[in-house]
Amino acid sequence: MTIKQLLASTFIILLAFSCKTPEARKPISKSSDSFIKQSININKAVVKREESLIKAIIKKDSTRTYFASKNGFWYTYNKKNNTDTLKPGYGDEVEFNFNILSLDNDTIYSRSELGERALVIDKENIFSGLRQGLKLMKVNETVTFLFPSHKVYGYYGDNQRIGKNIPVKSVVTLNKINTDETLTN
Template identity: 45%
Template sequence: MKNPYLILILLVTLVSCKSPEARMPESVKSGSFLKESAERNKKLNALEHKMIESIMESNPDKDYIASENGFWYFYTNKVESDSLKPVFGDVIDFDFNVSNLKGSEIYASENKTYVMDKEELFTGLREGLKLMKPSESVTFIFPSQIAYGYYGDENKIGTNVPLICEVTLNNINKNND
């Protein structure tokens, strides 16, 4: 062994020239989580629809309307003459209160100014406001998936809570753009 450093350098060079090997995954996802989640959501949706149907059956004097967006509503005060409804960019002023399906109030009557489709508002209420005319009052029943859904509002509304919202549209300021 004339030069041990030369042999060591030659050995390290040979070992370091090896091509990298692909690592195998530790576990393989089968997609079962998504299937289970979809099944849970279907069951939750069916349960909420039964609860909403029982509310509607217990109030036969109300004329409930099913919207194409997946919620139900009835007019407390309907305006027949005016055809003005809010559209994208209009600034609206409305009052609303929020309760759960048992009627327990979550948020008391609150006045809100909102720019249609340009500010944050949960899906159901945003679509419900588009159906209203100035000075109309409507009671909406929203399943949880178009209310605050899985996350809630991170304040008073919890996970997967269907809501009843009583809304009065006070004013529409048309966008002139």
């Protein structure tokens, strides 16, 4: 065999083996789902405990009618507006007052401390329970909300007065709604 034939055959062999499709590599270590499963079980237990506390408060308060929202919190009307039909929606600016209490009615943040607030619905950062609760209200209504911790500050708290996994009560008064149309005119 000549050098040309040897190089040609070597080239053909290399070409044939280089066209092989890559094989998938197996992972070196396998991760387990045990941490995720444990976290899910802990969170389910926290939600169940908080819902039990809230349902016990509702059961004791026989003078009021409480409603369960589809968003996972409960509320009752302190002052209801039966004449208006307008409720805030996406992009509407609302002005409101609220406080935050423990489920035992201890003041965490007072109404005067928080002051009157204005925010644009779904465009500004506020805890999810209050954002969803405001959408249920009409002007001049005052509503007491009972929020499980996952609807307020959840696992981390607010890094000030509300600790982790603390359900709260909030009394909210909706003072004004500026609809999206009135904001653009």
